[in-house]
Amino acid sequence: MHERTLVRALIAQVEELVAEPDCVTNITVSLGDFSGVDARLFALAFDELKPSTRLSEAALQIDEVDLEGRCETCGHEFAIQRYRFKCPVCGGTCIQVIRGEELTLESVVVEGALV
DSSP: HHHHHHHHHHHHHHHHHSTOOEEEEEEEEEEESSSOHHHHHHHHHHHHGGGGGTTOOOOEEEEEEEEEEEEEOOOOEEETTOOOOTTTTTTTOEEEESSSSEEEEEEETTTTTOO
């Protein structure tokens, strides 16, 4: 399960950001529908791995990001439904993904202060 590896990297990144004595209370990540990461498994891995870290009291919030694309033929931007990469305006199939592939650390809350 690669979610455990990603969570380890997330924990390391947050611990690097936060001063040693501080307590992290909340972490928010955005997770794209097309990222290849299962949100449920990511959350389970976080809960499993956090107790032995400085993030042991932290809650994880996952904001899921829908898949969106831009037609390279006509420039129309649209939500991609059921992984159908076809422009609803012109029928073009050359689609660039513009949202939905990300796994991004959005915010870290440390004892009530936003970092």
